[in-house]
Amino acid sequence: xxxxxxxxxxxxxxxxxxxxxxxxxxxxxxxxxxxxxxxxxxxxxxxxxxxxxxxxxxxxxxxxxxxxxxxxxxxxxxxxxxxxxxxxxxxxxxxxxxxxxxxxxxxxxxxxxxxxxxxxxxxxxxxxxxxxxxxxxxxxxxxxxxxxxxxxxxxxxxxxxxxxxxxxxxxxxxxxxxxxxxxxxxxxxxxxxxxxxxxxxxxxxxxxxxxxxxxxxxxxxxxxxxxxxxxxxxxxxxxxxxxxxxxxxxxxxxxxxxxxxxxxxxxxxxxxxxxxxxxxxxxxxxxxxxxxxxxxxxxxxxxxxxxxxxxxxxxxxxxxxxxxxxxxxxxxxxxxxxxxxxxxxxxxxxxxxxxxxxxxxxxxxxxxxxxxxxxxxxxxxxxxxxxxxxxxxxxxxxxxxxxxxxxxxxxxxxxxxxxxxxxxxxxxxxxxxxxxxxxxxxxxxxxxxxxxxxxxxxxxxxxxxxxxxxxxxxxxxxxxxxxx
Amino acid sequence: xxxxxxxxxxxxxxxxxxxxxxxxxxxxxxxxxxxxxxxxxxxxxxxxxxxxxxxxxxxxxxxxxxxxxxxxxxxxxxxxxxxxxxxxxxxxxxxxxxxxxxxxxxxxxxxxxxxxxxxxxxxxxxxxxxxxxxxxxxxxxxxxxxxxxxx
Numbered sequence: 001x002x003x004x005x006x007x008x009x010x011x012x013x014x015x016x017x018x019x020x021x022x023x024x025x026x027x028x029x030x031x032x033x034x035x036x037x038x039x040x041x042x043x044x045x046x047x048x049x050x051x052x053x054x055x056x057x058x059x060x061x062x063x064x065x066x067x068x069x070x071x072x073x074x075x076x077x078x079x080x081x082x083x084x085x086x087x088x089x090x091x092x093x094x095x096x097x098x099x100x101x102x103x104x105x106x107x108x109x110x111x112x113x114x115x116x117x118x119x120x121x122x123x124x125x126x127x128x129x130x131x132x133x134x135x136x137x138x139x140x141x142x143x144x145x146x147x148x149x150x151x152x153x154x155x156x157x158x159x160x161x162x163x164x165x166x167x168x169x170x171x172x173x174x175x176x177x178x179x180x181x182x183x184x185x186x187x188x189x190x191x192x193x194x195x196x197x198x199x200x201x202x203x204x205x206x207x208x209x210x211x212x213x214x215x216x217x218x219x220x221x222x223x224x225x226x227x228x229x230x231x232x233x234x235x236x237x238x239x240x241x242x243x244x245x246x247x248x249x250x251x252x253x254x255x256x257x258x259x260x261x262x263x264x265x266x267x268x269x270x271x272x273x274x275x276x277x278x279x280x281x282x283x284x285x286x287x288x289x290x291x292x293x294x295x296x297x298x299x300x301x302x303x304x305x306x307x308x309x310x311x312x313x314x315x316x317x318x319x320x321x322x323x324x325x326x327x328x329x330x331x332x333x334x335x336x337x338x339x340x341x342x343x344x345x346x347x348x349x350x351x352x353x354x355x356x357x358x359x360x361x362x363x364x365x366x367x368x369x370x371x372x373x374x375x376x377x378x379x380x381x382x383x384x385x386x387x388x389x390x391x392x393x394x395x396x397x398x399x400x401x402x403x404x405x406x407x408x409x410x411x412x413x414x415x416x417x418x419x420x421x422x423x424x425x426x427x428x429x430x431x432x433x434x435x436x437x438x439x440x441x442x443x444x445x446x447x448x449x450x451x452x453x454x455x456x457x458x459x460x461x462x463x464x465x466x467x468x469x470x471x472x473x474x475x476x477x478x479x480x481x482x483x484x
Numbered sequence: 485x486x487x488x489x490x491x492x493x494x495x496x497x498x499x500x501x502x503x504x505x506x507x508x509x510x511x512x513x514x515x516x517x518x519x520x521x522x523x524x525x526x527x528x529x530x531x532x533x534x535x536x537x538x539x540x541x542x543x544x545x546x547x548x549x550x551x552x553x554x555x556x557x558x559x560x561x562x563x564x565x566x567x568x569x570x571x572x573x574x575x576x577x578x579x580x581x582x583x584x585x586x587x588x589x590x591x592x593x594x595x596x597x598x599x600x601x602x603x604x605x606x607x608x609x610x611x612x613x614x615x616x617x618x619x620x621x622x623x624x625x626x627x628x629x630x631x632x633x634x635x
Contacts, residue, residue: 022518023511054516073513080512080582326514326587332501339515399513400587 022046026074027081034089035074040067054338067092076399101287104204105143108134109197110173111211112149112156114185114269117175118260119212119278125303126256126278130210131170132302133280138166140295150196150209152184175260187216187267190459191233197283198241206284206292213279214440215455216267223265223439227458234462242466248289248312248368249463250282252298252305253435255451264440265454272443274450277306277435286312290368307431309460310369311467317423318477321363325400328359328409342482348415357411361393361404362479369476374406374424379476382422386412408479415483422479426468432460486527489605490598499597502588506578507598514585522578526602529570534606537563538613542623551625553633560610560631567606572599 025046029039044065047055059069071090078085087094110116110130119126138145138161147169149156158165179185190213201207217226241247258276261269282292289312292298298305323339333346349355364374373379375392382388389409393401401407408422437443437452468474487508494504507526511519541550541559575595577583584590611631613619620627628634 021509021520023509024520052516055518058515058518073515076513077511082582323515326502326505326510326585400585402513 020046023077026077027083030074030078030083030085033083033085035071035085035091037091040070040091043070052338053341054335057338057340068094076402079397080399101291102203103143104141104206104284104288105146106137106141107146107148107197107200107205107207109148109150109154109207109209111151111188111193111209112178112181112183112185113151113188113211114178114261115188115212115214115216115263117178118258118262118272118276119256120173120178121175121259122257124257124259125254127170127173129254129256129280129301129303130173131166132300133208133297134161134166134169136295136297136300138163140297149178149181149183150193152189152192154196155181155183187218187263188214190215191230191237194234195237197281198237198247201241201247201283202245203285203288206282206288209281209283211279211281212276212453213456213459214263214453215265215459216263217265218267227455230455231458231462231465234459235465238463238466239469242313246285246287246313248284248286248310250289250293250298251309251311251460251463252280252282253277253307253431254280254301254303254305256303262440262443264443266441268441270444272450274447276450277453279453286368293368293370307429307435308370309429309432310373311426311463312368313467314472314476317472317475318367320366320477320479321404322479323361323401323404324481325359325361325407327400328357328407330355330357330411331415333358342484344484346415346483354412354414354416356415357409360408360410360479360481361401362406362408363404364477365405367477369426371405373426373476376429378430379424379427380422381425383418383420385414385416385418386410386420388422417484418482420481420483422481424476424478426464426474426476428457428460428464432457485521486523489527490523490601493598493601493605496601498601499594500589500591503590503594503598506584506588506590510585510588512582512585514587519585520578522574525574526571526598529574530567530602530606533566533570534563534609537566538610542614542620542626542629546623546625548625551629553630556614556629556631560607563606563610564603567602568599571602572596575599 022043026043029035029043044067047059047065047070058073059065061069071087071092074090075087134145144160145166147158147161147165148154158169161169188211193209193211197207197209215227215230217223238247255275255277259273260271262272263269282289284292289310324335324343331347331349334344335341336344343358346356362374364371367373371392375390377390380388380390387410391407393404393407396402410420435452436457437449437454440449440452440454443449490504490507493499494501507523509517509519509521509523511517537559541556572595575598576592579590579592579595614630620629
């Protein structure tokens with residue numbers, strides 16, 4: 001019987017030794033409210049040597065176990081079990097990413113041509129917005145804030161403005177001051193304006209250009225030809241800069257009371273009194289614009305922003321992180337290679353019909369264009385065999401989708417083996433066309449024209465054409481899933 | 485380690501593929517099979533109960549008044565109840581909110597399906613083991629006790 005007992009004991013011990021899991025070990029280790037270096041070492045040992053691709057994805061970086069990734073995973077795990085173990089209780093201590101961004105100054109260029117007078121006549125939302133923006137910059141960034149008026153040339157400069165300087169600048173925003181500062185105020189050559197501003201933009205200087213961006217073709221000039229030429233000129237101007245600089249531009253549209261002379265395509269002055277759009281262009285390198293956007297200085301502009309549009313060039317389409325989810329599926333599948341691998345053994349919903357669906361979570365938080373870009377279905381192109389629907393992940397506490405921003409639902413009625421590619425493409429948003437006027441001579445009394453900007457589409461098309469060129473053209477990101 | 489066993493039950497459609505993934509140890513974040521390996525626990529429970537009941541019948545009780553084929557079925561019934569209760573108990577405890585990958589569609593009927601699979605597997609193992617003459621001959625009074633009358 002001793003032989004039997006020994007055999008039975010061996011079998012039981014062997015079987016129970018197979019029953020440990022990383023998750024259980026981690027929960028046990030966290031019972032004292034922390035994960036020490038020794039406990040982390042034990043957890044790492046239990047992961048080491050595993051060939052499971054899903055674990056490789058979760059815990060490895062460049063072929064080595066990444067304890068920071070393990071720690072991040074543990075935070076999510078403990079949350080599901082309602083354990084009060086936070087990231088700071090887990091070894092190794094979290095490190096704050098050091099920014100490689102060099103300090104930079106802000107050069108504000110406020111266009112003071114005659115068409116801008118109406119925005120600064122009396123107390124207007126334009127003044128409030130500019131004041132609010134300058135205040136936000138001053139409070140948030142350490143660089144110098146240099147204030148300028150510009151038209152055919154820089155007509156006024158106030159370097160390194162402090163709080164008093166900003167207040168004084170705003171108080172002096174009047175048609176009289178604009179006139180007194182001089183320059184060519186009768187017309188706006190937007191290409192020339194951009195040329196001047198871009199010339200002063202580099203890794204140490206971000207430019208902010210504030211203008212109504214209304215083209216002034218002038219009398220006896222074919223307006224359409226003028227706009228096309230300006231568009232091409234702007235494209236050439238920006239393309240030249242892009243050769244040597246990681247240029248990015250964010251355009252925001254706001255509106256304000258306007259009481260003054262509006263100059264139409266013939267440069268005929270038309271007195272108007274009502275709300276008019278104007279634009280603020282943030283021009284810098286991509287890292288600078290990301291820092292500006294993340295700082296909240298745009299979102300916190302007191303009067304609010306109507307629309308925004310970001311242009312940035314990139315050497316190749318982004319491969320945003322993604323995770324195939326087990327939720328939202330119709331039919332079934334295996335993820336032998338983990339949640340970022342291939343979909344294998346797909347089975348349609350009722351076995352024969354071909355109806356099949358699955359969901360993928362994507363993390364687009366790293367893209368300068370912001371999450372709104374990825375909300376817009378118009379920006380997606382994909383294989384016609386699938387229908388897709390995109391939604392923003394609102395619940396940031398869900399450990400399954402933690403760290404992901406969007407959920408893409410894929411559905412088909414014809415399941416087959418295929419390489420599925422989903423692209424996002426930068427397209428001109430609908431508001432640009434809606435806000436474009438091609439003939440502004442009857443603006444007075446026309447409430448629809450009052451909301452539009454003459455030649456806006458040509459202006460932004462010139463910028464677009466400079467940024468989005470072959471070989472990737474306007475492809476922003478790509479997601480590839482192999483269904484086999 | 486015992487995922488293959490429960491893949492058989494999934495193939496027999498006694499429970500869903502999602503339940504099978506849960507048994508294989510899908511973690512609560514639905515990222516990888518690093519969660520509790522229920523398949524291993526269930527298989528250990530199944531083996532212990534089945535072998536334990538057979539050992540009790542054939543080698544511990546080993547009684548001349550408890551060696552007919554219907555006694556075999558009586559013990560099989562006890563084994564079935566134990567296998568069902570243990571398997572269902574383990575799974576039922578595991579499917580509380582926060583205890584499993586919530587993207588998997590896991591139901592109580594799935595847990596019953598797994599428990600019934602354990603019952604069926606225990607029965608088949610018992611039939612096979614007690615059909616093998618050398619194992620029966622280790623018993624003094626149950627040499628001819630199987631699930632059917634031998635004579």
